[in-house]
Structures are given as C-alpha cells and as structure tokens.
Amino acid sequence: MLSRLLVAFALCALLGSGARAQDAQAEEVPYIRTPQSVVDKMLDLAGVGPDDYLIDLGSGDGRIVITAALKHGARGFGVEIDPTLVQASNEAARKAGVAERAQFFDRDLFETDISKATVLTMYLLPAVNLQLRPRILQLKPGTRVVSHDWDMGEWRPDAKVMLEGLNKPVMPVQASTAYLWIVPARVAGTWRLQLEDPGKKDAMTIEFTQRFQEITGVVQRERGRTLLQSAHLRGAEIRFAVIDETRRPSVPEQFFGRVFGDTMEGSTGTGRHWRAQRQSGN
Ligand SMILES: C[S@@+](CC[C@H](N)C(=O)[O-])C[C@H]1O[C@@H](n2cnc3c(N)ncnc32)[C@H](O)[C@@H]1O
Incomplete structure (x- = not known):
C-alpha cells in the first residue's frame, strides 16, 4: 500500500x-x-x-x-x-x-x-x-x-x-x-420469476439488492419469504439457489441463467426452464 x-x-x-x-x-x-x-x-x-x-x-x-x-x-x-x-x-x-x-x-x-x-x-x-x-x-x-x-x-x-x-x-x-x-449486469429491483414446468405452475418474486457484482435477494412465494442462497453474478451470468423451507428435508433448488436487460432466463439444476421479468428497479 x-x-x-x-x-x-x-x-x-x-x-x-x-x-x-x-x-x-x-x-x-x-x-x-x-x-x-x-x-x-x-x-x-x-x-x-x-x-x-x-x-x-x-x-x-x-x-x-x-x-x-x-x-x-x-x-x-x-x-x-x-x-x-x-x-x-x-x-x-x-x-x-x-x-x-x-x-x-x-x-x-x-x-x-x-x-x-x-x-x-x-x-x-x-x-x-x-x-x-x-x-x-x-x-x-x-x-x-x-x-x-x-x-x-x-x-x-x-x-x-x-x-x-x-x-x-x-x-x-x-x-x-x-x-x-x-462489468456486471444491472439486476437491482423486483423480478417476477416463472418456472415453466408442464402441468405444474410455480412462480415467485425476487427482490435483488446489488452493489457492483455483489448481489443478495429475498424471495417471496405463496408459501412464504426466504433469503436467496449463494447468489452470484459474473457479467450477465447469474446463479442463485432458492430453498423451499416448507419441504422436508428442505433442498435448495439451483438456478442458472443470463440477464438480458429486463429479462433473465435459464434452467434449474433439475433441468426446469425459468424466466424472470423485471417489475421495478433499474
Ligand atoms: C501511464 S501512461 C500509459 C500508457 C500506455 N497505456 C501503457 O500502459 O503503456 C498514460 C497515458 O495517458 C495519456 N493521457 C493523459 N491524459 C489523457 C487524456 N485526457 N486523454 C487521453 N490520453 C491521456 C498520457 O499522455 C500517457 O501517455
């Protein structure tokens, strides 16, 4: 120094x-x-x-x-x-x-x-x-x-x-x-995420907080509110895990995706496709 x-x-x-x-x-x-x-x-x-x-x-x-x-x-x-x-x-x-x-x-x-x-x-x-x-x-x-x-x-x-x-x-x-x-994608704000699973609808709202490449998030589902786990952003590539605490044992579901402006999409660790749309924020 x-x-x-x-x-x-x-x-x-x-x-x-x-x-x-x-x-x-x-x-x-x-x-x-x-x-x-x-x-x-x-x-x-x-x-x-x-x-x-x-x-x-x-x-x-x-x-x-x-x-x-x-x-x-x-x-x-x-x-x-x-x-x-x-x-x-x-x-x-x-x-x-x-x-x-x-x-x-x-x-x-x-x-x-x-x-x-x-x-x-x-x-x-x-x-x-x-x-x-x-x-x-x-x-x-x-x-x-x-x-x-x-x-x-x-x-x-x-x-x-x-x-x-x-x-x-x-x-x-x-x-x-x-x-x-x-350079990190800008993800701060509220996003509505939809899991596209034939015959089974699952949606959640995620509120991302961002400081440069460091991100955290809070997930709101019908079943309750949880913190996003292991959230990571590298350029436009994003990954995070969502724990469904109502299930026992509670297993984190991994999400991998890319940010395209006000949209992000990708797949989960179990191969389900997901897509999220920004509702507010920049
Ligand atoms: C420390 S040297 C680095 C040169 C080169 N990039 C390298 O790494 O070998 C910084 C250079 O920036 C130029 N420079 C300073 N102010 C500038 C400005 N406002 N616009 C463009 N170049 C500038 C200087 O003339 C100098 O050549």
Missing part, C-alpha cells in the same frame, strides 16, 4: 507544481509505459481473443492495442492526448502489420465513446479510475476491464495479479499489479 502511494506521489510530482491536487484530471496523467511483460499478463488476464474490441485509454506508445492485435488477433483503438505518441503508435502498428486492426487517435479519453469495447485497458491514476467508474459500469455486461496498478475503490476486482520485480522509471524494482473487473 505504501509503495502504491509513493508511486502515486511520484507520478503527481512528475507533473510539476501546477497540478490540481483536489481532482486528478486525466490530462495530468504522465506518460509511463507498461512493461511489455505486464502488457502480456494484462491481456491474458482479460482473456483477449479475435472477437474482442479493445480500447486503451491513454494509449502511450500503443503497445497494449498493438500487442492485442498482433498476439491475440483482436481489433481496437487507443486514445492519447500527446499527438507525437499517437503518430508513433500508428507508425508502430503499420510496421507490425496490424494498422487495420489497431488504430490510434489524438483524443481526450473523457470525450471518447467507449461503448464498443469488449475489453477496456488503462494505466492512469486512482482518481481518474474513479472518475471513469460510472461510465464503465454502463458498458455491456461482461465487458472486461483491466487496469495496471490502480484499483476502482469500492468496486472489488474479480481478479488481481501481482507481478514482481519489474523496473519502472519512478520506482526501480517495483512490483506491478494488474486488476480485472467484469
């Missing part, structure tokens, strides 16, 4: 005395390259592949987007406010033979449309990550977000990898950390 604060301090010190301390705007983020070995780990962590569209916010010399195109067959772009770096990145992509799949634009990251991303990468500053967080949470559920060194505050990462012994300009032999988040 101390070393991370020192790095933050050193990054800010590089900016000179004119830096506004109270809100670190993106334009204050200095140019420091992610070591290539860390770039490789970040892309592995996100599981980047040929179907991905990767956007790097503050793309420096373009190494993340170029590596994603070259080694993983992905497409994407980087945005960067230093035009010299943008030019060098487009040139490097051309030399690497990936100019059609890796493009770079002289653009402010705060004015960049990131909605096409299936993978978003960044090496910015803690305050900038926090400023971006509300926009990131609006991305398509399942979008992977990887940050070099800085976290997202209270949004717990889905994975975190420490990479030891890498040289960085501001802190020699300083470990790097790569964080991964999977």
Whole structure:
C-alpha cells in the first residue's frame, strides 16, 4: 500500500507544481509505459481473443492495442492526448502489420465513446479510475476491464495479479499489479420469476439488492419469504439457489441463467426452464 502511494506521489510530482491536487484530471496523467511483460499478463488476464474490441485509454506508445492485435488477433483503438505518441503508435502498428486492426487517435479519453469495447485497458491514476467508474459500469455486461496498478475503490476486482520485480522509471524494482473487473449486469429491483414446468405452475418474486457484482435477494412465494442462497453474478451470468423451507428435508433448488436487460432466463439444476421479468428497479 505504501509503495502504491509513493508511486502515486511520484507520478503527481512528475507533473510539476501546477497540478490540481483536489481532482486528478486525466490530462495530468504522465506518460509511463507498461512493461511489455505486464502488457502480456494484462491481456491474458482479460482473456483477449479475435472477437474482442479493445480500447486503451491513454494509449502511450500503443503497445497494449498493438500487442492485442498482433498476439491475440483482436481489433481496437487507443486514445492519447500527446499527438507525437499517437503518430508513433500508428507508425508502430503499420510496421507490425496490424494498422487495420489497431488504430490510434489524438483524443481526450473523457470525450471518447467507449461503448464498443469488449475489453477496456488503462494505466492512469486512482482518481481518474474513479472518475471513469460510472461510465464503465454502463458498458455491456461482461465487458472486461483491466487496469495496471490502480484499483476502482469500492468496486472489488474479480481478479488481481501481482507481478514482481519489474523496473519502472519512478520506482526501480517495483512490483506491478494488474486488476480485472467484469462489468456486471444491472439486476437491482423486483423480478417476477416463472418456472415453466408442464402441468405444474410455480412462480415467485425476487427482490435483488446489488452493489457492483455483489448481489443478495429475498424471495417471496405463496408459501412464504426466504433469503436467496449463494447468489452470484459474473457479467450477465447469474446463479442463485432458492430453498423451499416448507419441504422436508428442505433442498435448495439451483438456478442458472443470463440477464438480458429486463429479462433473465435459464434452467434449474433439475433441468426446469425459468424466466424472470423485471417489475421495478433499474
Ligand atoms: C501511464 S501512461 C500509459 C500508457 C500506455 N497505456 C501503457 O500502459 O503503456 C498514460 C497515458 O495517458 C495519456 N493521457 C493523459 N491524459 C489523457 C487524456 N485526457 N486523454 C487521453 N490520453 C491521456 C498520457 O499522455 C500517457 O501517455
């Protein structure tokens, strides 16, 4: 923790005395390259592949987007406010033979449309990550977000990898950390769930409470009210268990499904199809 604060301090010190301390705007983020070995780990962590569209916010010399195109067959772009770096990145992509799949634009990251991303990468500053967080949470559920060194505050990462012994300009032999988040579907609110079982009707109302990817729920059935068990959300994939306490022994019924906006559907552990519709909430 101390070393991370020192790095933050050193990054800010590089900016000179004119830096506004109270809100670190993106334009204050200095140019420091992610070591290539860390770039490789970040892309592995996100599981980047040929179907991905990767956007790097503050793309420096373009190494993340170029590596994603070259080694993983992905497409994407980087945005960067230093035009010299943008030019060098487009040139490097051309030399690497990936100019059609890796493009770079002289653009402010705060004015960049990131909605096409299936993978978003960044090496910015803690305050900038926090400023971006509300926009990131609006991305398509399942979008992977990887940050070099800085976290997202209270949004717990889905994975975190420490990479030891890498040289960085501001802190020699300083470990790097790569964080991964999977953008969760928005499930907070009340849902009406119907089990589609020929000849046997079963319905329930579930009230989901959500904090980032963490969800809990209360189930209301004709037979009474119970807490949802083992509720888990990863991108658009949801699973939970409902215990019917009126039955003895009370066996949890497992639900596996996917969220599609205001609908979710899937099957139970015993192969019954279920479908739920949002009644209220976002
Ligand atoms: C720490 S470097 C990371 C470079 C590259 N992504 C990497 O990991 O090697 C951050 C980059 O963000 C750029 N940057 C800072 N503010 C920006 C903004 N508002 N819009 C776009 N790029 C910005 C800086 O010029 C710098 O090149």
